[in-house]
Amino acid sequence: MPRTYDSKIDGFVALAFCGLALALSLAIGTVLTLPTPERLLVLLILGPVGVGLPLWTLLTTRYTIDGTSLHVRSGPFRWTIPLRDIRLITPTRDLTSSPALSLDRLRIEYSGGRVLLVSPREKDTFLRDLQDRRAHLV
Numbered sequence: 001m002p003r004t005y006d007s008k009i010d011g012f013v014a015l016a017f018c019g020l021a022l023a024l025s026l027a028i029g030t031v032l033t034l035p036t037p038e039r040l041l042v043l044l045i046l047g048p049v050g051v052g053l054p055l056w057t058l059l060t061t062r063y064t065i066d067g068t069s070l071h072v073r074s075g076p077f078r079w080t081i082p083l084r085d086i087r088l089i090t091p092t093r094d095l096t097s098s099p100a101l102s103l104d105r106l107r108i109e110y111s112g113g114r115v116l117l118v119s120p121r122e123k124d125t126f127l128r129d130l131q132d133r134r135a136h137l138v
Helices: 011-031 036-060 123-135
Strands: 003-006 062-065 069-074 077-082 086-092 105-110 114-118
Touching: 003 123, 011 036, 036 069, 062 123, 077 105, 086 123, 105 123
Parallel strands: none
Antiparallel strands: 003 062, 062 069, 069 077, 086 105, 105 114
């Protein structure tokens, strides 16, 4: 049965995402002084992307482990990593952009030299679950 883990969210990350959405909302307010065609274009871009994307990412970053794969979702972005392809999992505080909303991260190395950083709230349970399901594949 699949199990889903929410991302751990550091306070400064939540503040940064919400601050970005607020700043862009305020910027949208200043756009109202532009002539109509330009105003519409800016509103169509800044609205969904500038305000929606940070909030969407903040609210939907999660990791699901099923019988064969790790599925990662973060806003509009998706990754599927076959459990058989995972080579190494190590803790890290790497700042690289990733679907991880905390600096308390796990670095997952998988086939082709690819790497994905995740930050499950229940890190120990997530690791045990991942290792148990990988063991059943061998």
